[in-house]
Amino acid sequence: MPLGFTLAALDLVFPAFCSICEGTLGAGRRDPLCGRCWGAITRLAAPWCHVCGASSPTAVTFDGPHRVEHGREGAAPTTGGVGPPSPGRSSESCDSGEWVTQPVVGAAPSRPCSTCTTDPPQYDYARSAAVYEGALREALHAFKFSGKRALARPLGDLAIEQCVASLLEGIEAVIAVPLARERERERGFNQAALLAQRIAKRLGVPTRPRWLARVRATKPQSDLPAAERRVNVRGAFRASRAVAGRHVLVVDDVLTTGATLGECARALRGGGARCVGVLTVARVLHAAV
Ligand SMILES: [Zn+2]
Ligand SMILES: [Zn+2]
DSSP states (O other): HHHHHHHHHHHHHHBOTTTTTOOOOOOOOOBBBBBHHTTEEEEEESSOOOOOOOOOOEEEEETTEOOOOTTTOOOSSSGGSSSSSSSSSEEEEEETEEEEEOOOOOOOOOOOHHHHHHHHOOSEEEEEESSSHHHHHHHHHHHSOOOOOOOOOHHHHHHHHHGGGGGOOOOOOEEOOOOHHHHHHHHOOOOOHHHHHHHHHHHHHHHHHHGGEOSSSOOOOSSOHHHHHHHHHHHHHOOOOOTTTTTEEEEEEESSHHHHHHHHHHHHHHTTTTTEEEEEEEEEEEOOO
């Protein structure tokens, strides 16, 4: 029996509804997300800073991806909303004297953005699939706080499909950001671990949950201003000696200021990791928190 027919028959008996809008899944569905919610996610795409992954938001329609108009909903070309334009774009002064940026089609970024130059991150590279807003924000909330674990599949797939081409080669293992034990007990699962499993499967490499441990409790980062986040997570993680000489990919749901992921990378480097990449589903733009 053809798969499409089976799904249609199942939908008649057990109608499937979107985890976000509760509408029918419809065309372009990525169960348990409907086609409309999936298509409404604002993707991040090249050109990016090859270190931090700062990029321009794009929108995807059923006709394929297109670049979001500059300035739409305050979308900025650089992640974090700070610093001058990232490399890989041309910068020019418009008639009003304001700096504007234009993508350089086909040009690969050759040097890091100004933020990475003045304050290099601990990781070698970071990539995020989409902007933390709208349907994706709701999906991540439902995933984390309403226990909708089935969302790990489309959200993990989003990270891979959007970013796989720009990950460095030779990834040997995927590691989830460890959740505080107390929080994992409350929630019943670590959302980063579920994403890591999906991403590792798509990459064809193992997950290594024992390679990074949380060794002390920290305050929730969301309660703290950006300046205090690094201090809050300092020394919170410890890497296994098994990471020595390895290229590992650290996975989390959202990159906000990068403090937690940076500290994970610092621990992994301390353990001798050869290369540390970071991959998140979402990224907060204008991280003025
Ligand atoms: Zn929906
Ligand atoms: Zn950068």
